[in-house]
Amino acid sequence: MTPPSGGVLHGALALIVLKTLDAMGSLHGYGIAQRIQQVSEDLLKLNQGTLYPALLRLEPRGWISSKWGLSDNHRKAKYYSLTRSGRAQLSSEAESWERMAAVIARLLGAEGL
Amino acid sequence: MGGLRVFVSRLLDLFRTRRLEESLDAELQAHLQLLSEENIRRGMAPQEAREAARRAFGGVEQTKEAYREQRGILLIDSVMQDFRFALRILVKSPAFAAVAIVTLALGIGATTAVFSVVDRILFRSLPYSHDDRLVAFGLTAPIEKDEFMLGASYIDFRKTPGPFEQVTSMIPGDSKCDITEERPVRLSCAYVEQGFLSTLGVRPILGRNFRLDEDRPKAARVAILCFPLWKSRFGGDPGMVGKTISLDGAATRIVGILPANFEMPTLTPAEILVPQALDEELQRRAPPGAVLRTFGRMKPGATVAQVIVGLQPFLEQSLQGAPSAFRKEIHLSVSTLHDRQIHDARLASWILLGSVFAVLLVACTNVASLQLARATARQRELAVRVALGASRGRLVRQALVESMLLGLLGGLAGCLVAHLLLRLFVSIAPQGIPRLQQAGLDLRVVSFTFAVSMVSAAVFGLAPALSDPSPGALIGKEVRATTRSLLRPTLVAAQITVSVVLLACAGLLLRSLWNLQRTPTGMETERVLTETVSLAEYRYPKLPQQIDFFSQLQARLKALPGITGLAVSDTLPPSGQMRSTILAAVEPEGHVPIAEGTGGSVAWRAVTPGYFSALGVAVVRGRDFQEQDSWPSENPIILSETLARILFGKEDPVGKQLRLFRQQSPQRIVIGVAADVRNNGLVDRSDPEFYLPWKDDPVESLSTGQIIMRTRTEPTVVAAWMRSETSALDPTLPVKIEAMTERVGQLTERPRFNAMLLSLFAGIGVALAAVGIYGVVAFLVAQQTREIGVRMALGASPQSVMNLVLWNVIRWAIGGAALGLISAWFSTRLLQSLLFEVRVHDPVLLILALLLLLAVTLLAAWIPARRAMRVDPMVALRYE
Numbered sequence: 004m005t006p007p008s009g010g011v012l013h014g015a016l017a018l019i020v021l022k023t024l025d026a027m028g029s030l031h032g033y034g035i036a037q038r039i040q041q042v043s044e045d046l047l048k049l050n051q052g053t054l055y056p057a058l059l060r061l062e063p064r065g066w067i068s069s070k071w072g073l074s075d076n077h078r079k080a081k082y083y084s085l086t087r088s089g090r091a092q093l094s095s096e097a098e099s100w101e102r103m104a105a106v107i108a109r110l111l112g113a114e115g116l
Numbered sequence: 117m118g119g120l121r122v123f124v125s126r127l128l129d130l131f132r133t134r135r136l137e138e139s140l141d142a143e144l145q146a147h148l149q150l151l152s153e154e155n156i157r158r159g160m161a162p163q164e165a166r167e168a169a170r171r172a173f174g175g176v177e178q179t180k181e182a183y184r185e186q187r188g189i190l191l192i193d194s195v196m197q198d199f200r201f202a203l204r205i206l207v208k209s210p211a212f213a214a215v216a217i218v219t220l221a222l223g224i225g226a227t228t229a230v231f232s233v234v235d236r237i238l239f240r241s242l243p244y245s246h247d248d249r250l251v252a253f254g255l256t257a258p259i260e261k262d263e264f265m266l267g268a269s270y271i272d273f274r275k276t277p278g279p280f281e282q283v284t285s286m287i288p289g290d291s292k293c294d295i296t297e298e299r300p301v302r303l304s305c306a307y308v309e310q311g312f313l314s315t316l317g318v319r320p321i322l323g324r325n326f327r328l329d330e331d332r333p334k335a336a337r338v339a340i341l342c343f344p345l346w347k348s349r350f351g352g353d354p355g356m357v358g359k360t361i362s363l364d365g366a367a368t369r370i371v372g373i374l375p376a377n378f379e380m381p382t383l384t385p386a387e388i389l390v391p392q393a394l395d396e397e398l399q400r401r402a403p404p405g406a407v408l409r410t411f412g413r414m415k416p417g418a419t420v421a422q423v424i425v426g427l428q429p430f431l432e433q434s435l436q437g438a439p440s441a442f443r444k445e446i447h448l449s450v451s452t453l454h455d456r457q458i459h460d461a462r463l464a465s466w467i468l469l470g471s472v473f474a475v476l477l478v479a480c481t482n483v484a485s486l487q488l489a490r491a492t493a494r495q496r497e498l499a500v501r502v503a504l505g506a507s508r509g510r511l512v513r514q515a516l517v518e519s520m521l522l523g524l525l526g527g528l529a530g531c532l533v534a535h536l537l538l539r540l541f542v543s544i545a546p547q548g549i550p551r552l553q554q555a556g557l558d559l560r561v562v563s564f565t566f567a568v569s570m571v572s573a574a575v576f577g578l579a580p581a582l583s584d585p586s587p588g589a590l591i592g593k594e595v596r597a598t599t600r601s602l603l604r605p606t607l608v609a610a611q612i613t614v615s616v617v618l619l620a621c622a623g624l625l626l627r628s629l630w631n632l633q634r635t636p637t638g639m640e641t642e643r644v645l646t647e648t649v650s651l652a653e654y655r656y657p658k659l660p661q662q663i664d665f666f667s668q669l670q671a672r673l674k675a676l677p678g679i680t681g682l683a684v685s686d687t688l689p690p691s692g693q694m695r696s697t698i699l700a701a702v703e704p705e706g707h708v709p710i711a712e713g714t715g716g717s718v719a720w721r722a723v724t725p726g727y728f729s730a731l732g733v734a735v736v737r738g739r740d741f742q743e744q745d746s747w748p749s750e751n752p753i754i755l756s757e758t759l760a761r762i763l764f765g766k767e768d769p770v771g772k773q774l775r776l777f778r779q780q781s782p783q784r785i786v787i788g789v790a791a792d793v794r795n796n797g798l799v800d801r802s803d804p805e806f807y808l809p810w811k812d813d814p815v816e817s818l819s820t821g822q823i824i825m826r827t828r829t830e831p832t833v834v835a836a837w838m839r840s841e842t843s844a845l846d847p848t849l850p851v852k853i854e855a856m857t858e859r860v861g862q863l864t865e866r867p868r869f870n871a872m873l874l875s876l877f878a879g880i881g882v883a884l885a886a887v888g889i890y891g892v893v894a895f896l897v898a899q900q901t902r903e904i905g906v907r908m909a910l911g912a913s914p915q916s917v918m919n920l921v922l923w924n925v926i927r928w929a930i931g932g933a934a935l936g937l938i939s940a941w942f943s944t945r946l947l948q949s950l951l952f953e954v955r956v957h958d959p960v961l962l963i964l965a966l967l968l969l970l971a972v973t974l975l976a977a978w979i980p981a982r983r984a985m986r987v988d989p990m991v992a993l994r995y996e
Binding site: 031032033034036037055074076078079080081 | 139140142143144146147149150151153154
């Protein structure tokens with residue numbers, strides 16, 4: 004499958020990152036990328052050049068927080084985790100995504116008629 | 117909220133770039149490490165694993181760049197980058213930077229200095245609450261040129277103050293009173309009505325305003341101190357309120373202290389405020405009563421026009437009460453306090469501001485052509501930047517940022533220039549320019565400077581910013597300024613235009629000053645000293661005491677060596693301060709009185725014998741006063757030539773009789789006629805004048821005397837003698853000694869100040885224009901080196917090459933000069949009221965200004981043109 008176009012991905016990326024952190028707790032950038040790739044069953048291969056700016060976008064909004072820590076194999080890595088307001092943002096964004104998805108599904112279905 | 121938070125965080129990031137950069141690096145490295153370890157786990161060799169990780173990751177630098185764009189506020193970030201770059205460029209070309217910054221500093225500095233002076237005069241509000249609602253109102257009549265009201269009619273008026281919310285009054289002029297205790301000192305006392313401060317909206321910082329019962333005759337005496345006196349004499353002691361001081365020998369209680377910024381609405385000096393204590397009954401009993409200056413506070417929203425309409429009933433009433441002779445010459449005068457204070461400073465202020473803006477314009481034009489020249493020289497750099505992907509907007513921004521930086525540096529240097537100029541202004545400025553002493557570089561003025569710098573930067577930065585680098589420049593081909601060559605000469609022409617206007621205006625003012633200084637005063641002022649003695653009324657309350665004092669002083673001075681003339685009078689020409697009456701009050705015996713009107717004002721003075729010879733005024737007929745003329749039985753009068761001609765035509769006036777002031781007093785006999793003397797300043801038309809002997813009739817007081825001494829001895833020595841003789845008689849008397857030439861000179865101070873400033877600006881303008889022309893021509897010659905080389909190789913003579921260069925400049929100079937002539941023709945008209953015996957369109961002056969400017973232009977162009985003449989064709993052809 005061709006990866007979804009940048010525009011859609013851009014809005015969705017925040018949602019995906021937030022959801023990933025919600026599911027996994029604290030995680031470093033590499034872990035987030037791996038996890039997304041895993042869950043999407045390799046359909047969504049994230050360009051690193053997209054992931055890090057996205058993380059940077061989310062942090063000053065207060066949705067995620069970061070701190071330096073040690074990885075499983077004792078490497079220094081920056082760990083990101085979801086904040087309380089990030090959790091709220093996730094639920095509201097997920098809701099609006101579902102609504103949007105339903106609308107688009109209905110539109111695509113209607114076109115078929 | 118969220119947006120703001122993001123913005124703040126990014127703003128902070130700007131200041132911690134390095135730390136963020138390191139952190140990002142570490143994070144990306146960690147990512148790569150994890151990725152390659154994963155690969156190793158999958159069985160790759162370490163080297164291979166690292167390379168695979170790198171491939172999978174994509175461009176590290178691109179990620180960083182994307183990250184950075186995300187992080188910073190892109191515009192600010194890149195503007196800072198532009199700034200650093202601009203600074204480097206400036207440092208690399210110090211000569212250009214120095215010329216540009218000095219040019220700007222001169223323009224901006226002069227503008228700032230003038231602005232800080234005129235700001236106080238034109239734009240700032242007065243230190244009263246709602247000062248826009250305050251007006252000065254009253255009547256004007258031939259003998260009192262400022263608006264006034266008379267005691268009795270004011271007392272009626274203030275009961276129903278017509279269109280005003282509140283009205284108040286004060287006794288006009290700078291009255292004196294003395295502190296008569298330890299360290300006696302003479303003060304400027306303002307006699308004001310009880311509601312004076314409350315009408316102006318001024319509150320004492322300590323204590324209170326006067327009470328109604330304190331503003332009555334015979335009430336207990338009270339006073340309010342002005343801030344400077346409170347500080348200087350009483351050390352700012354808050355306990356002064358309630359204390360008693362001795363004022364003019366009477367115990368006076370201090371009830372309040374005024375704020376530091378207080379000033380009288382008439383701008384007369386005042387150190388202490390005292391109730392005027394108008395005696396209502398006396399005012400009614402003996403009309404016309406006291407002359408008062410009156411001020412009113414308009415109701416909110418009211419206009420001056422409405423007030424004028426509202427005052428019509430008052431005007432009609434006043435006219436009915438006035439003597440019939442005055443009726444046609446009484447007018448109503450209403451003006452806002454602001455207008456009244458600055459009336460004659462306004463025009464001069466605008467003219468100075470205008471001329472200094474013209475200088476600024478020339479300075480900006482200069483920097484613009486410098487920038488333009490550099491832009492052409494930097495075309496290759498620009499072309500490279502375009503080739504590397506810089507957008508047009510980015511280049512324009514870069515150019516603008518460079519100009520801004522220049523503007524800022526120029527503005528900073530300009531503040532220094534302004535500070536120096538301001539000190540110069542204050543030291544050479546005459547008395548009576550309102551609020552000049554307070555002018556300074558405060559926040560408001562500095563923000564003005566900053567705004568001016570930025571606007572000028574935009575003005576001179578725009579032209580080079582819009583230049584479009586041609587791709588040809590990239591391959592090293594030299595681009596000659598041929599296509600857009602219009603812009604540069606236009607700048608030259610504009611400079612010449614502005615300079616012509618400045619020169620023409622300065623020339624007119626200088627010419628007018630020249631005329632003014634050569635105006636005959638009717639006196640011989642060389643070697644004449646004057647001493648102003650003003651007797652305190654409480655020490656010399658009666659006329660005989662005053663006359664006695666002056667005759668004693670005269671007797672002492674007469675004994676000094678080297679004195680060739682000595683006299684006393686109550687006032688001195690040529691300043692306009694003297695006693696005056698109306699022509700209708702001078703009635704020659706056997707002549708028909710003036711049928712209608714007042715006939716205008718007539719000046720008069722009380723003088724002792726010897727007045728005319730001491731001042732060097734010729735007595736053209738009859739004789740001077742003598743000792744016996746001061747006897748009570750004698751009633752002589754001396755007329756000025758003009759007054760004699762008005763009263764008696766061609767008849768011989770000596771021996772004729774007349775009556776003064778409609779009195780049933782004895783007839784006065786004309787004993788002499790004196791030559792006319794300027795008596796209304798140097799500019800205004802002189803009034804006809806007469807002289808009465810120095811004695812107790814008809815004057816009521818001779819407390820102020822002017823001692824006139826003509827001397828053969830060194831004036832400074834005589835001045836010291838005069839001082840010691842006066843203090844031997846009364847050590848408490850303040851004495852002011854001036855040379856007569858000095859007194860006359862004071863009258864030309866104002867015009868001299870204006871002329872000096874305008875000449876200064878015209879000089880700066882012309883010098884800047886010369887530098888600008890030199891720069892442009894030098895640049896054009898450098899650009900045309902190859903062309904000139906070709907021409908010379910083909911046989912052109914050096915002379916013809918020089919003519920070619922010069923002709924280019926002259927064409928534009930003539931264009932600019934023609935435009936300048938037209939502008940000067942219109943702008944000099946604005947100067948009209950500042951001029952004295954000069955035609956506004958003086959062709960000689962205009963031609964002089966033109967010639968001067970053309971000479972400067974040719975000189976400025978000649979230096980680089982000579983360089984063109986010496987171009988070696990071989991060198992020029994190998995130039996590229």
